[in-house]
Amino acid sequence: MAATPLLELRGIDKSFGPVQVLHNVGLNVYPGEVTALVGDNGAGKSTLVKCISGIYTIDRGTAVFEGREVSIHSPRDAAALGIEVVYQDLALCDNLDIVQNMFLGREKKRGVVLDEATMEEMAGETLRSLSVRTVKSLRQLVSSLSGGQRQTVAIAKAVLWNSRVVILDEPTAALGVAQTAQVLELVRRLADKGLGVVLISHNMNDVFAVSDRIAALYLGRMAAQVKAADVTHSQIVELITGGRSGNLGLPPEKPSDFIDITPAGEKQ
Amino acid sequence: MTIITKTAGGIQVVKPTVSSHIRDYWARVRGGDLGTLPAVLGLLALVLIFGTARSETFLSALNFANLFNQGAQIVFIAMGLVFVLLLGEIDLSAGFASGVCGAVMTIALTTHGLPWTVAIPVAMLTGVVIGVVLGTLVAKLGIPSFVVTLAAFLGFQGVLLTLLEGGKNISINDGFVKSLNNGTLSVTWSWIVAVVGVGGFAVAQLLRWRGRISRGLIADPLGIVVARIVGLAALAFAATYVLTLERAVNVVITSLKGTPIVVPIIAVFLVLWTFVLGRTSYGRHVYAVGGNTEAARRAGIPVDRIRISVFAIASFMASIGGILAVSKVSSVDPNTGGSNILLYSVGAAVIGGTSLFGGRGKIIYAVIGGAVIAVIENGMTLMGLNSGVKFIFTGLVLLAAASVDALARRRAAATGT
Ligand SMILES: Nc1ncnc2c1ncn2[C@@H]1O[C@H](COP(=O)(O)OP(=O)(O)OP(=O)(O)O)[C@@H](O)[C@H]1O
Ligand SMILES: [Mg+2]
Numbered sequence: 001m002a003a004t005p006l007l008e009l010r011g012i013d014k015s016f017g018p019v020q021v022l023h024n025v026g027l028n029v030y031p032g033e034v035t036a037l038v039g040d041n042g043a044g045k046s047t048l049v050k051c052i053s054g055i056y057t058i059d060r061g062t063a064v065f066e067g068r069e070v071s072i073h074s075p076r077d078a079a080a081l082g083i084e085v086v087y088q089d090l091a092l093c094d095n096l097d098i099v100q101n102m103f104l105g106r107e108k109k110r111g112v113v114l115d116e117a118t119m120e121e122m123a124g125e126t127l128r129s130l131s132v133r134t135v136k137s138l139r140q141l142v143s144s145l146s147g148g149q150r151q152t153v154a155i156a157k158a159v160l161w162n163s164r165v166v167i168l169d170e171p172t173a174a175l176g177v178a179q180t181a182q183v184l185e186l187v188r189r190l191a192d193k194g195l196g197v198v199l200i201s202h203n204m205n206d207v208f209a210v211s212d213r214i215a216a217l218y219l220g221r222m223a224a225q226v227k228a229a230d231v232t233h234s235q236i237v238e239l240i241t242g243g244r245s246g247n248l249g250l251p252p253e254k255p256s257d258f259i260d261i262t263p264a265g266e267k268q
Numbered sequence: 269m270t271i272i273t274k275t276a277g278g279i280q281v282v283k284p285t286v287s288s289h290i291r292d293y294w295a296r297v298r299g300g301d302l303g304t305l306p307a308v309l310g311l312l313a314l315v316l317i318f319g320t321a322r323s324e325t326f327l328s329a330l331n332f333a334n335l336f337n338q339g340a341q342i343v344f345i346a347m348g349l350v351f352v353l354l355l356g357e358i359d360l361s362a363g364f365a366s367g368v369c370g371a372v373m374t375i376a377l378t379t380h381g382l383p384w385t386v387a388i389p390v391a392m393l394t395g396v397v398i399g400v401v402l403g404t405l406v407a408k409l410g411i412p413s414f415v416v417t418l419a420a421f422l423g424f425q426g427v428l429l430t431l432l433e434g435g436k437n438i439s440i441n442d443g444f445v446k447s448l449n450n451g452t453l454s455v456t457w458s459w460i461v462a463v464v465g466v467g468g469f470a471v472a473q474l475l476r477w478r479g480r481i482s483r484g485l486i487a488d489p490l491g492i493v494v495a496r497i498v499g500l501a502a503l504a505f506a507a508t509y510v511l512t513l514e515r516a517v518n519v520v521i522t523s524l525k526g527t528p529i530v531v532p533i534i535a536v537f538l539v540l541w542t543f544v545l546g547r548t549s550y551g552r553h554v555y556a557v558g559g560n561t562e563a564a565r566r567a568g569i570p571v572d573r574i575r576i577s578v579f580a581i582a583s584f585m586a587s588i589g590g591i592l593a594v595s596k597v598s599s600v601d602p603n604t605g606g607s608n609i610l611l612y613s614v615g616a617a618v619i620g621g622t623s624l625f626g627g628r629g630k631i632i633y634a635v636i637g638g639a640v641i642a643v644i645e646n647g648m649t650l651m652g653l654n655s656g657v658k659f660i661f662t663g664l665v666l667l668a669a670a671s672v673d674a675l676a677r678r679r680a681a682a683t684g685t
Binding site: 055074075079085089094105114117120133137139 | 486560
């Protein structure tokens, strides 16, 4: 596999007011590979994604894209680099149709007039490339789609733009068995097309089914980034829940690094 | 029975036929997306009721022409409010904003002796400035639009009183301004306007249809496209026929026939804003911000600027409403744009089918809703009912429209469509 990462994050810190959510996080995303980003609820996965995509500005750290240091201040910056995100909360507009959603914010125009025909053609071709064979209509409102179909639209929206890196935040969380399999297949196909894919998931079976590498976040720190073939299921679970597994993971914790946020009287 | 066909990228889709098109529409209606159907049905019912009860007055050509002049101010304010409502916001100050702009024009014309070519743009600019200020307060400071515009409602009432030096009534003499909401087109021009309007619609529809077919995309069935064109033609030509009948009370003194000048003015703005909302990326972004603000922000849409712009458009349209209100009675007074104008305008937009929750609505809804309001007001007056009854009835109609909107939303949430 390619040795140089497409996207490399180094030493990312991010705080919300007094609460530091990300501590010195590093992450490498390789072309043609699926990198799974795992971690418990509140570990900071979604926050990291939003830092990469320019929704949040990072406090410290650097992002290197194709060997160049880049600064990402807005979703447009990320999009210009070819970084696309499929968000945990889907970020589709229910009152718009499939084509309108896929081109939202980046409409094709002829003069001032929207070029609906070109957009529809591109949308159709992109869906086709993701092996979507039938829809009722490309002009169907997104509100009338099933969960899996909506997820497919969200993914199609992300790959429409010759994207280089696609990040998917829990794309299968709300899906049934069949639709989960479909979406995972889609994720794998993106990597096979040469894209760098980051997949966030809580489901270890899904993670091991499609990913080449696994990065585990623990309380806002990157515990380890390893090849999926080199680790076992239970090692990853230990990394997620304790930040360490044998010689993998964070050094033994210093109690002073953590603040106790458990409200008094609720100690369990 | 469905026929499968291929569209862009070789994706298989259902081929629309006239019957499937109608079925789909019905399914949408049942799914809660009623659009402007209740307003159209309501309008027909009202016309039937008033037409039966007061056939000789309500159904006269004179009264039909009057409806346009009476409804013009409300329709203009409502068209602007559609933009604000599309974002799920409200502008309660639009009525008095229209009064202030009308007063600005009047003062420019009279006190300063300026020609209408200056006075009207100054009034419109006043509207835009008002809207930008309101929108900035909402978008940048995050004050709820309800509060900002409620404050402005009070404030503009005061501004209007101050401009009119404590309540004077100022008359205008400018022939052009007076003609805007009183004058009529000649019979020849009335027909030219109707034919050009219908012809333009037909050409636009057919070109669009052919463009999609030629690129192998799914298009509405030709039968539906033709039905739309024939429908509009029938409506426009029938209306023009009635409006070009002699309607003067005493023909010996003066002849009165032709389409009111305000009709093509409404039509121009209807086409303009429909184009902006439906065919430009700005319009697309307005719908997106109204449908899902966070999704719009993540798509890189400048949400704040969109928010400011819709208030600017609303106040701009209100300014034209104010100009037409002044034109109609040839004067401005402290109540121009006051009393029930704002409530009727919000009512028009909502009755027409614009959602109060944002994301759903069209400019034509404001015109249809405005027609409902104008017919109620006009018909009930002709039936000799007093203002109390009129207000109660209009209030009930508005409540019914808002319920339809809320139910549609719940239904959509429940069925997941
Ligand atoms: N906008 C915000 N303001 C303050 N704190 C935040 C904000 N967003 C996230 N956090 C905090 O940051 C931490 C990490 O949240 P994040 O959403 O990134 O977790 P996650 O790993 O995606 O969890 P999940 O698996 O539940 O999606 C949480 O403790 C959360 O409370
Ligand atoms: Mg998350």
